[in-house]
Structure formats: C-alpha cells, structure tokens
Amino acid sequence: MTEGATRKPVLLVLASTYPRWRGDHEPGFVHELSRRLVERFQVIVLCPHAPGADRREWLDGVEVIRFRYAPSRLETLVNDGGIAVNLRRSKWKALLVPLFLVAQLAVLVSVLARRRVDAIHAHWIIPQGLLACVAKVLTRSRAPLLVTSHGADVFALQGRLFDIARRFVLRRVNAATVVSGALLRAVTSQATGVGVVEVIPMGVDLQERFTASSLVERDASLILFVGRLVEKKGVIHLIRAMSAIHRMRPGTRLEIVGFGPEELALKVVVRELGLQGAVTFTGPAAPDTLPAAYRRAGVFVAPFVEAAAGDQEGLGLVVVEALGCGCPVVVGNVRAVADTLGPYFDAVAVDATDEEGLAHRIIAVIAAGPVAQQALAASVIDRFDWRVIANRYSALLLRLVHDRRDAEH
Template sequence: MRVLMLSWEYPPVVVGGLGRHVHALAEQLAAQGHEVILLCRQPTGTDASTHPTEVENRAKVRVVRVAEDPAHLSFEHDLVAWTLAMGHAMVRAGHALLRGWRPDVVHAHDWLVAHPAIALAEAAEVPLVTTLHATEAGRHSGWLSQPLNQQIHSIEWWLANRADQLITCSVAMRHETAQLFDVEPAEIAVLHNGISPNPWRVSPAKVAEARASVQAKDAPLLLFFGRIEWEKGAQDAVAALPAIRRSHPGAVLAIAGQGGYQDRLVDEARRHRVRRAVRLTGQLPDQELAALLAAADVVVLPSRYEPFGIVALEAAAAGAPLVASTAGGLGEVVRDGETGLSFAPGDVAGLTAGVRRVLADPASAARRASAARDRLSTDFAWPAIAAATADVYAASALTLAAARPRPASPPQVDHPGADRGRDLPRPKIPSGNLLLG
C-alpha cells in the first residue's frame, strides 16, 4: 500500500514516545514492502533559510521535513497558531506530493496534525486513519478549565469523529477515547506500541560507569525516567523516598528527563528533606539512559496518567526490575507479580511497598525482569504491530466527509488528585533529539 503518514515529531526531532512510535512503525511498514512517505517538521525555532523543506530517504521511508514559516510564533506562547502554521506548511508540501503521487491511505498521529491530515485525505479522496496517543482531558485529570485546553479537546474531537478508522495504543485509551469523543468502542482498533530490544543492551563497563555517576555508595539506586510533568508522577517517587531510606539507608533516586514540573519537583524534594538524595540527570542520550536503566536496582514509573507506557518496555529491554502504577496502559503492559510490581496511581504507600519488596528479594525481581524482556519479542514486536496496522489500512473505507457541529465543552471530571493537575504550566518543547517516555 501507499501510505502518507503525518507526525509533528520524527527523529531527530523527538519530544516523547510518539516520535519513537512513528519512527519504528514507518520503517517497519517500509520493510514489509509498503511505500511510506512521512510528513514531519523541521526543529522548532528554525526558518526556511537555515532549515528549508527537505526530502530524504531513511530505511526505505521517504521523509519530507517542512520548514517553519517566517511568522514569529512559538510553541510556548502561541500553541494553536503555531500548530496551524505547521499544518499549513504540511498542506503545501502534501499538495506538491499529490501532483505526481496518490496514497491509498493517510495516517495522522495526534491532534497537532489534524488540519493537514484531514485536508490531504480529502484532497486525495482516500481514507483517513488516526492514532490518538493521548488526550488533553487525560493529561489534565479531566479538568479542562482553560480556553487552550478546550480548544485542543475540540480539535481532538473533530479528528476522532472525522477519521474513517481510529487506533489507540491500549484498551484503556480506547475506553477514554470512546467516552470523550462519542465514538463507539467497537470502532476503535487497539494496537500496542512496540520496541526493538537490541539498542537497550550495553556493556557491563558502561553500566558500572552509569551507576557511579549517580550513586557513589553501596546502597540502592532508584530510577525514574521520562517527561517531568505532574501526570508522570515523579513527585510520588520523591514522596516515597524518605520511607525507603529509613529501611534502606543511603538509597538515592535518579530522575532522568526534563519538563515543566521540574522546579516544583525540586521543591517537593526539599519539602520531604531528601533533596540531597535526588539526582537530576537532565536529558540523557540513548546509550547513557540504557546504561543507567541497567544499573538501577529498581525503575519506578508512578504515572497518574499514561495512555500506554513505552517507558515500561524500555525498562524491560534494559533488564531493569520495574515498579509501576496501573494508570491507563501501564496496567496492561506490566503484569503484577509476573513482569513487575504494580500499585494504584497516587498510592505512595503502595509505591514504597513495591520498592521495598524488590530490594528485599532481588532474585525474584530479576526473574520478573527476565519475563518482561521475554514478552517484548511476542506482544510488543514491531513486525507484528506493523502488519496489524497494514490490516487496519486495508480494511478502512472512505466515508463521505459530513459537516460536523462544534462539540460542547467537555464535562469537568473531578477525582482525587485533579486539583493538583489543574492549570499546571505547559512544558517548553525543545527542538533537539530527546529520549522520553
């Protein structure tokens, strides 16, 4: 099949797990014989003189990177306008492609490419397949109190209802999508994220070096990695640290990543009097992160909201014992007692108990880590995921684009923790090469 895929991030411009997903999926589809053209963007803050629109072939994928328009728009301050400008650039590049090439399907990844994906699918008169990787309501605990939140929600609603076929990365995300956007659950395909385990294996020397960089003592090393945002729950790992250090003196918590919640996280560490036991490593290159994962005695993923949890796959690929919340897709990725230990989102006592259990019985923790790694070659293998995606493409049928009303503002859903998730600062999005879950 001929596939036109659109994503707002694609290596080397990677902001989160979405970029890794799109990269691996596109290359695996191409390896299976499909013709894939990927529309993406140049780094943030560039312009057409420094980074003009370019076309390159990477692993049989034709990548078209569109230049930013000259207008002074920034992600941090003009999110919707910035997104529309990016979409306009993609539409122009897409129409140039359509002069001599016609896809069989257009595949959109998340709301930021809604406008160009819809426009190009309609211009080519082909089905629109959409993967929703997360939702604005989910990221904000159901509380969409600001105009920007509601604008993003309305674009997500439009994209979900306009798509000829929807895909989510977990059963939890299917339920969330169906509820938020008035879509029948049976009409949503669930295709997990995948991973290629080999790049996550590093030499023992590199592992020892990584451990020494954050833990000089012969004491436990805990690791959180991913975006430092409220919904990722690093604050719960910090809150658990005093109790963990009482039973395991000298234990430290390394936090690898960056994000808009970092300053508040430092304040939390001071409030719990563990600031000296918290190591902020910043964003790490792939191999350094893989080494640190392998060096950790336990990897903690305390997400309050997690559509899938590709970080759990990355930890498994590195052979790290895992303690994770059951938020969203993490509850499907981590099998409690079999491939890791689980606790309820926001349950600091449960997190503490899980970490203590790992540290008290490292042999059992190693067996669970090994089972998690073995599962990667079956349930989360990219060849099978790409083949299933191609089946969705083949089964998708073009429907007439009907006029759609503006959706009503979503209800505000309060639950424990929602107050702390409201109106948190939107993260600054760097333009470089990031490794984030």
C-alpha cells in the same frame, strides 16, 4: 507484471512529534514504526520543523519533510514536552497554533496534489487526523486514512469542542487504532457511533536494543526514572517518597533521566527535602544509551498519575523497555499501564500519590530482585516487540490500500 503490481504503495505519515535528527532525545516511536514499514511501503513523513533540523532529509529509508510554521527560533510549539504541555507552560504559544495548523494543512494539500499517495497514516486524532480529513476533501484524494491515538489527543484535550472534533474525524476515517485498552474505552465513550477502533500499541526493540545482559552488575541501591518531567509522570511523588526510602534503606539513590517544564520545580523540592546527595538529574539521554541505564538500576519506577487537567499516560512503553532489559519495575496505577502489564499489574502497581506506600512498594521490589518479575518480562516480548507491531500495522495499511483498489475496479 504491471508497474502498479510491482511498485511499493506510497504511505504518507503525519505527525507532530518526530526526531529532529538522528539520536535525538525526543520521542521516536513514529519514526521507529515508519522505518520498519519501508520494506513494504515508500514512506513519506510530514512533521513540523524545529531549530537545528533539516527541512528535508532521508532517515533509515524514510523521506522526512519538515514544514515551517514560524521563524526558526519561535518553532517551539512541539518539542520539549509536547503541544499541550508547551501551551500550559507558555500561554503566548497559543499564537503559534493557527500558524501550525495552517502550515501543516498547506503542505499536506501540496503533497497530496503533487504526489501519488496510496494511504495516509495520521498519528493523533487532533490535529493530524482532523487536518487529513480536511485535506482529503480539498484535494479529492481517495487515499484511505488510518488515524492512531496515543493518549494526549484524548486525555489532555477535554471539552465539547474537542469531543465534536474527535467524532468528526473518527466517522470519516477508513480505520482507527489506539495504543491501549484504556484509550479504546475513552475514545468509544466520547465518540459514540464511530466505526471499528482497534488496539495496536507502539513497540519496543526487544530483540536487539532493550535486552538483558549478564555482563552488567545490577546496583540494588539505584532507583531509575526515565521520561519527560511533566505532571502526569508523577516524579514529584517519587522524589518525596525518597525521604521515606532513605529512612528505611540508607544509601539508596534516585537517578532522573529526562527533561521537561517541571525540572526547576523538582530541583527545588529536592533541596527543600535535603536530598541533594541522593537525587541526581542527568538530563535527556540519547535512545542508544538507555539500555545501559536500565541494566544497571536496581528498580525502574514510573510513578504515573492523572494530571489535574485530566491528562494521563497513554501506554507507558518505558516500562516495557525496562522489563526488556531485565530491570524490575514499579508503576503508578493508571489505566493504560494496567492494559500494558495485564495480570501482573497489581503486583507492581501502586497509587503514586500515596508516597509512603510508593516507598514501601519500591523497597519490596528491590528486595525481591529481578527473578521475581521474570514472568512479567517474558509476557511483554510477544506483545510489544517492534517486529510484531510493525507487521500488524503493515497488514492493516495494506488491507486499506487493497480495499480501495478493489473498489476502483
């Protein structure tokens, strides 16, 4: 048997959001997928550096290369909210964008020129997908390219130039995936004439981590939110709904787990409404601590809304995490979460900007208890467990590698 038949294909993964270290509270879905692909691929991740992170390390069998794009203390374009949020919060960070793009392109070209790469997986159409297309031309790489959209690269980047960029990428990739049906509709409407785009979401560890426990007593008076404190998460509406909830159900508490640019403004609203004793901000949490929070809460609320600039949730996996832990959920009625929850969506969804209606829905779900959503919880396991998702991505990437090899012979 030849070396080419026995060695693992080399997969180069491009990302902007990636854990800075083990246990980081930054979204870790790219790493969670990458580490599950190690069984069939040699995985290299190229992502931005951040203060306190190693330039290069191995995490769970994944080789991680973090590129520098500014002095360390200024490398703040990506973390604590994402690129789009950071740009809206701090206008000066627009100066970091060209540095970020040039630095990632330079390192990408270097890796493609120096190392064998059998396939490329670019997370986000813009900028990673765009940079991968350019780098392939510059290096004459024949590695097939898969690009995945997670939402912000479509919903938050509006305008003719972004539409042109997305069409440019999607017409040059070998395959494209989006994480929800709502994204599929948005992408195909903006980029007509592109090839096949498949819906494959990111996953949740529903076998070992996010599981229910009969040993933990659920607190019916505790409402839980987990996520970034940004406009599209709708936390402001949940806080305002707490006034009505307190009138109807005294003693109910809201625990907000997360961080983000809206934190100070949200705390001001809490003080103005006199809810200091009812609303607690616990800050960011390590991923390993989240299951305990979901198991303890009486209801998990994800009051998603469409932000003024058009950004909205691309998938809403925190809802799946809560359901995996047996926690009842209430969600904002955005399109992507409708795809996530399927036929059960209407029973738990509400217009989160209608704060009185949100309050009534939350109280109704608490009163019904976890048993009322058992069928909903069961429905997400087969569709979102990481084992299922990783197998789908692995099969797609291996098919791209084999198709290229067949074309070369």
